[in-house]
Amino acid sequence: MAPTTIVLVGGSGGIGAALCRHILDHSVASIIATYHRETVPMIHPRLEWVKMDVTREQDYCLLLQLIDAKYGGVDWVINCVGALDLGSNTPEKSLRSVDASNVLNSIQLNTIPTLLLAKYFQSTLRNSAAPRFVTLSARVGSIGDNQLGGWYSYRCSKAALNMALKNISIEWGRLMPRSCTVALHPGTTDTTLSQPFQTNVPCEQLFSPSKTARLLFEVIQSLTPEDNGHFLAYDRSVIDW
C-alpha cells in the first residue's frame, strides 16, 4: 500500500537528502524531514522540514505532536541519522584507540535514536494500514559477517542498533501484525560519512547517493510483514545479524 505520510529523520544527510528527493519524485506522499545543523537541502510543496537533535528526547515529542496535529498520523518512519567519524581516533584501528566517550557518542547517534523513535511513534504507526519502520544500519554492524575487526565504536553501536530493531520487530509483530520493521544496509555511498574511507573501495562498489536512494526506496516499497525483523541490503539480500 502506498504511504500517505513519511517521516524521514536525517533528511539533510547524504543518503537522507537523496532519499527524500527520490521519494518526492516517485510517490505522492508528504514527507516530514528533519535536519540538524545548518540549512535544508531542498524545498518542495509536499516536504516540511523540522529541526531536530536526536540526542534530545524532547525533540521526538515535539516532532510527534506536529505530525499528529498537522498530518493526523504517519505510515513510514525512516531513520537516516548516523555517524562514523566522531573525532580523535575514530573509527578505531585497534583496541589501543578505544575511548569510552567515543563509544558512548556513537551509541547516542547510531543506536538510541531508533529506540526513541519507536517509543514515540508506536501509537501513531498503529493507525496506519501498512506501517514501516526502517533504520539505516551498516553491514559492519553484523556480528556474523565480521571478518576484519576494528571500528569498535561504530560496529558496536550498529550491532546494538540491530538488536534494538529486532526487539522492536518482535514487540510490534504482536501489537501490529501489518507492520514491518527492518535494518537496511545502504551499500558504500559517496557521502561526507564515507569520504575519508573510500580509497580502497572499487569504483563499482561506491554508489552515488541517488543510486542508493533508488535502491533503498525499491526495497522499502517492496516490504511486507513477512520481511519483519530482517536485516536487508540495498539489493534486498538478507544479511546475517
Ligand SMILES: NC(=O)c1ccc[n+]([C@@H]2O[C@H](COP(=O)([O-])OP(=O)(O)OC[C@H]3O[C@@H](n4cnc5c(N)ncnc54)[C@H](OP(=O)(O)O)[C@@H]3O)[C@@H](O)[C@H]2O)c1
Ligand atoms: N555512506 C555510507 O557509505 C554508509 C554505509 C553504510 C551505512 N551507512 C549509514 O547510513 C546512514 C546515513 O549515512 P550518510 O552517509 O548519509 O551520512 P551523513 O551524510 O553524514 O548524514 C548523517 C545525518 O545524520 C544527521 N545527524 C548527525 N548528528 C545528528 C544529531 N545530533 N541530531 C540529528 N541529526 C543528526 C546529520 O544531520 P546534519 O547534517 O543536519 O547535521 C545527517 O542528516 C548512517 O546511519 C550511516 O551509518 C552509510
